[in-house]
Amino acid sequence: MLTKAKVQEFLKEIEVDDLVNNLQVMGNDVYIDMTAHSPAMHEKKKLEVAMKQAFASEFGEDVVLKLKIVSPEPTEVQQNQIKGKQIPGIQNIIAVASGKGGVGKSTVAANLAVTLAKMGFKVGLLDADIYGPSVPTMLDTEGSKPLSVEVDGRNLMQPIENYGVKMLSIGYFSGANQAVVWRGPMASKALNQMIRDAHWGELDFLLIDLPPGTGDIHLSIIQEVPVTGAVIVSTPQHVALADVRKGIAMFQMESINIPVLGLIENMAYFTPEELPENKYYIFGKQGAQYLAEDLGIPVLGEIPLIQSIREAGDVGRPAAMQEGSIIEEIYKTTAQKMIESLVERNKNLPPTEAVKITTMAGCSTRK
Ligand SMILES: Nc1ncnc2c1ncn2[C@@H]1O[C@H](COP(=O)(O)OP(=O)(O)OP(=O)(O)O)[C@@H](O)[C@H]1O
Incomplete structure (x- = not known):
């Protein structure tokens, strides 16, 4: 017995x-x-x-x-660290990362940003991809120059705004065609300034489009900034998925410990827009699902490979803005799942780290 x-x-x-x-x-x-x-x-x-x-x-x-x-109660030291890192006015900082380059991370970040803005949230997008800043092109703000504004006696950068999204990018400072060959510390200093010395105002979400991979820059950003959670973007190929593990491991390092909210599978299948029920899994099927299950994280969305997504990115009007399109619908579901994962994350963390989701359109709320 x-x-x-x-x-x-x-x-x-x-x-x-x-x-x-x-x-x-x-x-x-x-x-x-x-x-x-x-x-x-x-x-x-x-x-x-x-x-x-x-x-x-x-x-x-x-x-x-x-x-x-x-969950364990946070120690006094941890509580003070969290308080010290908080950025006033910004409720959730979401890092959008990928193990590999070219998987569509910036496209996903831009589409998620406009989707969240359409859902009624106050959204910011920081382009931290210093190797190839694409936010200015993808959100039609190329050539813009952020102004300096005085707020409470401090001179701050005023983010550029379009489609309801406030954004900053190294691309606004270096010129679109100028290669940015910066060393880690210089890049992370510039990024830190764009986060802390900018007049973001009140934001529900600040999405950070990280550079691809898992290098020093990533570590310094995610150690410096109180990231609420990370979203990992991957394509279905084995080589891309193998690098997802590395990306996730980076966020889960003991000294970093950032919750991974989920995986977004981009270019999950090809579909002709006129026949959306026809799906061709040209890069493989369900690899992301198996990987996510294995790692204990949810799949937040499967974004198809569609010509209009590429075209929309090139003309600076993210595809998720096309009213009534399947892309709009897919991004809405993906954003909702991300929020659900965030709410779940808050349940599992002590109150000091739990974050507020203030305005909601059709989603659960938590304060
Ligand atoms: N679902 C999709 N369907 C069609 N084209 C896509 C899709 N996702 C991304 N693309 C296109 O793929 C190209 C690469 O995308 P993007 O620049 O977003 O990748 P990335 O992962 O951010 O790259 P890097 O990190 O190396 O800068 C772009 O031309 C983009 O328009």
């Missing part, structure tokens, strides 16, 4: 006894309340999966584990 002592002994053996707050054994039902090592969602998920596997292999399928995992 299963006893409390037996379970206690096993918990000690698998070295989680110090995480357990409450243990009850009733017949074959084992009730365990425990505290995860860190507040990050993936840590709780990892612990849950490991506990379930360990219990099944030790006690067999008849024993039912009723597990409740809570």
